[in-house]
Amino acid sequence: MDLQNLFDMSSLFLQQLVNGLTVGGVYALIAVGYTMVYGVIELINFAHGEIYMFGAFITFHLITVYKVPFFVAALVAVATCAVIGILLDIVAYRPLRNAPRLAALITAIGMSIFFQNVALIKWGAQIKSYPLEALPPFFSDVAVRIGDVQVTWLQVFILATTLLLMFALHTIIHRTKVGAAMRAIAQDKRAAALMGINVNRVISFTFALGSSLGAVAGILVGVFYNAIWPTMGYIAGIKAFAAAVLGGIGSVPGAMLGGVVLGVAEVFGAGYLSSQYRDGIAYAVMILVIVFKPSGLLGKAMIQKV
């Protein structure tokens, strides 16, 4: 193998790595939403992927119908999604807190389908894209170029936003009162209530936090691929869930790590193994982790008690 060839291969490798990190960061943003909700109410919130989709579509709607500037539209969409997340919990999940878990899980699936079809009826099944003139023009410029490897400002923006939000989330969970309350509820809901924590309010806050991160992820992905469609949340949601499982469900740093690992694995798998099975990598990783190491990378081992 001559030197030029080697150089081409390593630059391909680097390019893939950058793409993988970008995608992985977004998975991580969605995955923390799953893991936080699972942490506090032990429910797989299937509708989380649809919140992500709503983030992308509400932004799209505001930009195209009301001609709102991109960043304002994005902020409004994130806030709206936070409200949708809270309502989702209050209307659908809260009445089932004392019901068998099977009931709650089926409800979550039902809400996911309901949301998906609301979007389908409202915006249609065709793939939509953000009008290019509405996006900040610097997004498509190249920020860094090393040899053949190029990183656009959009990718930098996505990575920076992800890192910033992860840092903010970490601060909220570990340095604020409501974060302490979340951790307490995850540990023992009843004891937390006895200590004077308003459990329902903290759960609402968790939904708001997870949903807004999910919405940000939806907007970032919508801009990155410049394509949004009503069932986009279904695949992304499952992949993010796989990331949460990979990291150890219930563990926030685990979800971050899992998202990045999965994103990179997926991009490399698609690049070097088989692009048709790109989506399959997430499912395969998920099944293997669940079967062989259900506690994930950073989760604690589960002990079945009688």
Next chain:
Amino acid sequence: MGIREFLEEHPRAAVGAVAAIALILPWLPLGEASGYVTRVATLTMVYMALALGLNIVPGFTGLLDLGYVGFYGIGAYTAGLLTIHYGLSYWVILPLAAMNGALWGILLGAPTLRLTGDYFAIVTFGFAELVGLVIRNELWLTRGPMGIPGIAAPSIFGHVLSKEWEFFYLMLAILVFVVILVRRVENSRLGRAWFAIREDEIAAEACGINIIRYKILAFAVSASIGALAGSFYARWFRFIHPDMFKFWESILVLCLVVLGGMGSVVGVMLGALVMIPMTEILRVGLGAFVDWAGSAGFTWISPDLVNARYLIFGLILVLMMRFRPEGLFPAVRVRGEMHPGSERERDDEDESFYEARTDHEKEPLG
């Protein structure tokens, strides 16, 4: 007297009435609609078989299976491929498809059935998605998105089935077989072991039930019924395509089971009897409504409203779980399980109906 009371008091009369209607249905004087009605009735019976098969897992054993369509697809592709490549008779294919379904059920179930409820549900979902990906991508085997056209119709003593009513009676026969099978299993040692697992896994184990083995059996029986229905579908529709076996189908079948009543054989069949024709009515009705709205100038009515029937599936799942989790025609024992009296009792129930609950060595978030 409500329908349920009537069914409880006169089960034989009700079954007899339904059977009588079923037997003469293709001959009802419906004029031009007759072929269509027969077709919908056949489809309804396919879904009844699917619902009966799925019911074994969440209804009898208390595990959530989100990937049932995987087995349906495996059955359909087994039948389709064996037919076009080897020209096998449907009567040979029928058991082969069921066995292949059971085989995959065992392969998937053996390593995963020790998982707790949520994880198990997700694994089954991932399995069905992988089956879909393989069907879509392995062109040498399945022709992928081109689908498999021209699958021969089944034949009986050299007579090739071609009329709707012939398929109707074939499916009716298969359905009767499935109902008898499920009924017999329900009242057997095997069925009682499943109920014991559903109601209290730990107590069941203490009574000497090999939990993993019985769960795998449940999964295998359920999978083989799904594959059976799939094999009929392939030979009836005579064309199969990866899009026919998407996640939606799993949800639709789950919807039938939830609506009818998890664990209730009569219930899940009634669920299909209500839902599948309703889906057809909605499809046709909403289509006509959208066309009318378009021509009448109601531009604010989106043509995508035709998809609202899926929205209704979602709502049914949510509303049923909220207000009547035991289903419209519940199994008596499930009704009690679904209405725990207090939070403490709920915690106890959790360990039973929905699998033993895994108590995490809990760690604070973060």
